[in-house]
Amino acid sequence: MSIEDLESIALAMVARGKGIIAIDESTGTIQRRFEAVGIENTEENRRAYRELLLTTPGLSEHISGAILFDETIRQSTKDGVPFTTLMKKAGIIPGIKVDKGPVPLALYPGDVVTEGLDGLRERLQEYARLGAQFAKWRAVINISEETPSSAAIEANAHALARYAALCQEAGLVPMVEPEVIMDGDHSLDVSYEVHEAVLRSVFNALYEQNVLLEGTILKTSMVIPGKDAPEQASVEDVADATVRVLKSTVPATLPGIVFLSGGQTDEQSTAHLNAMHTSGEKLPWPLSFSYGRAMQQAALKLWAKDLNGNVAAAQKIVAERARENGQAALGKWVKK
Numbered sequence: 484m485s486i487e488d489l490e491s492i493a494l495a496m497v498a499r500g501k502g503i504i505a506i507d508e509s510t511g512t513i514q515r516r517f518e519a520v521g522i523e524n525t526e527e528n529r530r531a532y533r534e535l536l537l538t539t540p541g542l543s544e545h546i547s548g549a550i551l552f553d554e555t556i557r558q559s560t561k562d563g564v565p566f567t568t569l570m571k572k573a574g575i576i577p578g579i580k581v582d583k584g585p586v587p588l589a590l591y592p593g594d595v596v597t598e599g600l601d602g603l604r605e606r607l608q609e610y611a612r613l614g615a616q617f618a619k620w621r622a623v624i625n626i627s628e629e630t631p632s633s634a635a636i637e638a639n640a641h642a643l644a645r646y647a648a649l650c651q652e653a654g655l656v657p658m659v660e661p662e663v664i665m666d667g668d669h670s671l672d673v674s675y676e677v678h679e680a681v682l683r684s685v686f687n688a689l690y691e692q693n694v695l696l697e698g699t700i701l702k703t704s705m706v707i708p709g710k711d712a713p714e715q716a717s718v719e720d721v722a723d724a725t726v727r728v729l730k731s732t733v734p735a736t737l738p739g740i741v742f743l744s745g746g747q748t749d750e751q752s753t754a755h756l757n758a759m760h761t762s763g764e765k766l767p768w769p770l771s772f773s774y775g776r777a778m779q780q781a782a783l784k785l786w787a788k789d790l791n792g793n794v795a796a797a798q799k800i801v802a803e804r805a806r807e808n809g810q811a812a813l814g815k816w817v818k819k
Contacts, residue, residue, distance in 0.1 A: 486695060486697075486698060488654070489651060489654070489656055489695065489697070489698030490695075490697045490698050490738065492576065492616050492617060492656045492698075493617075493656045493697070493698050493699065493700055493738040493739070494738050494739070495547060495548075495576060496547050496548050496576060496617065496656065496658075496700055496738075496739065496741075497547070497700065497738055497739025497740075497741065497768075497769040497771050498547050499769065499812075499813070500545060500809045500810070500812055500813050501545055501546060501547040501771065501809060501812070502545065502546065502547065502741060502771040502772035502773060502774070502805075502808055502809065502812055503546065503547060503548045503549065503550060503578070503741055503771075503772070503773040504536065504542075504546050504548075504549045504550070504773075504774065504775070504778050504779075504805070505549075505550045505619075505743070505773055505774060505775035505778070506533055506536055506537075506549055506550065506551060506552070506555065506775065506779070507550040507551055507552045507555075507578075507579075507580035507619065507775070508552060508775065509552060509584070510524070510529075510552075510554065513529060513532075516776075516783065517787075520783055520784050520787035521787055522783075522787050522790070526554070528790070529554065529555075530555075530558045531561070531790065532783070532786070533551075533555050533558065533566065534560050534561065534566075535782075535786060535794050535797060535798060535801075536549075536779065536782075536798075536801060537549065537566055537569060537570060537573075537575070538560065538569070538798070539798040539801045539802050539805075540798065540802065541802055542573065542575065542801070542802060542805060543573050543574040543575050544805070544806070544809070545805040545806050545808065545809030546575055546805050546809075547575065547576060548575055548576035548577070548578050548616075548617065549570060549575055549576075549577065549578060550578040550579065550580055550619050550658070550773070551566065551577060551578060551579050551580070551615075552579075552580055553579070553580075556577065556579050556610065556613050556614070556615060557613065565614070567613060567614030567615070568614070570614075571614065576616050576617060577614050577615050577616055577617075578615060578616065578617040578618060578619060578658065579610045579613075579615040579617075579618050579619070580618070580619050580620075580621075581599060581603060581606060581607065581610070581618045581619065581620055581646070582597045582598070582599040582619075582620040582621055582646070583597070583598040583599035584597065584598065584599075585597050585598075585621075585622075585623040586598055588632075588634065588635050588638060591630075591632050591634055591635055592629065593625055593627055593629055593630040594625065594630050594631055594632050594634070594635035595623050595625065595635070596622075596635065596638045596639055596642065597620065597621060597622050597623065597639060597642055599620070599646070600642060600645055600646065600649075603646065603649050604649050604652070604653070607649055607650060607652075607653035607655060608653055610653075610655070611653050611654055611655055615655060616655060616656065617650075617655055617656035617657070617658055617700070618646075618650050618655045618656075618657060618658065619657075619658040619660055619702065620642070620643055620646040620647075620657070620658070620659065620660060621660040621661075621662055622639035622640070622642065622643055622660065622661045622662065623639075623662055623664060624636065624639065624661060624662065624663045624664065624677060624681055625664050625666070625667075626663065626664065626666075626667050626669045626673060626674070626677055626709065627667055627669075631677060631680075631681075633680075636680055636681055636684045637684055637688075639661065639681075640661070640681070640684040640685045640687070640688040641688050643659050643660075643661065643685055643688065643689070644685070644688035644689045644691065644692040644694060645692060646659075647659055647689060647692065647694045647699060648692040648693065648694050651694060651695055651698060651699075656698055656699065656700060657694070657698075657699050657700070658699075658700045658701075658702050658741075658773075659685060659689070659699060659700070659701055659702065660701075660702040660703070660743065661681050661682065661685055661703060661704075662703070662704045662743060662745060663677050663678055663681060663704045664704075664745070665704075665707055665709060665710050665745055665746045665747075666709065666710065666711075666746075667709035667710075667711060667712075668709045668711040668712045668713065669708060669709040669712060670708055670709075670712055670714065671706065671707070671708045671712075671714075671716045671720060671721070671724055673708075674706045674707055674708060674709070674724070675706050675724050675727075675728055678703075678704070678706050678725075678728045678732075679728050679731065679732055682703070682728065682729070682732035682733060683732050686732065686733065686734060696734055696736045696737050697736055697737075697738060698738075699737060699738070700737075700738060700739055700740070700741060701733060701737060701739075701740045701741070702740075702741050702742070702743055702773050703729075703740060703741075703742060703743070704742070704743055704745045705721055705725045705742055705745070705747075705755055706721060706724035706725045706728055707721055707745075707747070707755075710746065718751075718754045718755055718758050719758055719762070721755050721758070722755055722758035722759045722762055723762060725755070725759060726759050726762065726764050726766070726770075729770075730764075730766075730767070733768070735767035735768065737768050738768065738769075739768050739769040739770070739771060740768055740769070740770050740771070741770075741771045741772055741773035742755075742756060742770070742771075742772055742773065742774075743773060743774065743775070744772075744774040744775065744776060744777035744778075747777065748777070749777045749780065749781065749804065750818070752772070752774060752777045752808075753777075753807050753808055753811045753816055754811075754816070754818065756770065756771075756772055756808065756811040756812060756816075757810070757811035757814055757815075757816040759814075760811070760812070760813060760814025761814045769812070770812065771808075771812040772808045772811070772812060774804075774808065777804070777808075778801065778804050778805065778808070779801065779804075781800050781804070782797040782798070782800040782801045782804075783797070785797045785800060
């Protein structure tokens with residue numbers, strides 16, 4: 484795949500008024516989601532749930548792509564159509580989660596680093612054959628009195644950059660995801676400082692690894708106080724802090740930035756995204772969404788009540804969440 488192809492896919496991922504749905508929960512994560520609503524965590528139930536999401540009528544009006552899990556990219560609809568074939572026909576770009584998750588960083592208590600680089604070249608080649616056009620790798624940054632250490636920031640940035648280079652070698656657009664976790668009682672200012680340090684380190688590492696930024700997407704957390712912080716921030720303050728840190732750290736050549744919801748409520752994640760577009764700030768790149776739980780949770784609860792009878796009703800909720808966030812990506816969302 485040429486450089487131009489990578490650039491065109493990256494631009495399509497952040498097309499105006501569109502975002503990306505994350506349905507890449509690991510088997511363990513989706514088990515917790517299913518158990519919470521009383522669904523048995525079988526392969527067929529996981530397949531049926533992903534089919535419900537991907538076959539939502541009109542999904543591509545506001546969804547440009549979907550991040551899949553290893554199991555999901557190999558699955559098909561109940562009628563035997565591979566999910567990647569179905570997606571491409573609907574105009575939705577298939578993506579794949581490729582990291583192996585975070586593990587403790589040796590000698591740095593409380594810090595973690597994401598694993599998965601071993602054998603990644605071969606896995607990316609296989610995913611490309613299966614129809615993936617982009618991939619995602621998540622780094623986890625914890626905030627506490629002792630964390631994050633500079634060693635943790637640099638280790639995760641280096642892994643993200645190595646992954647991104649391997650993606651582009653395989654003809655896949657890398658979605659680079661450094662997530663600053665909301666757990667804790669840290670302030671908005673501390674969240675800002677950590678985001679700034681992390682993003683600077685990530686883009687330095689991408690440069691060192693010769694990654695083409697024009698064919699790369701950033702998926703990042705928003706600048707938000709810890710969920711146990713005594714003082715929470717207004718929607719406007721979160722939007723302002725997030726835009727400021729991005730403008731000070733992210734090169735303008737990047738095709739676009741998408742946000743993870745990261746423990747926010749459905750409404751919070753939409754309101755924050757919308758506020759970034761109504762602040763009057765001139766942005767050098769599109770800002771959109773790549774939500775998982777904030778796109779799915781309400782639909783999952785409804786589907787759980789009747790796996791056969793509630794498919795259409797659950798899909799209506801997914802379509803509405805996609806529409807609301809698509810509007811927020813344009814600064815046109817209105818709270819009901």
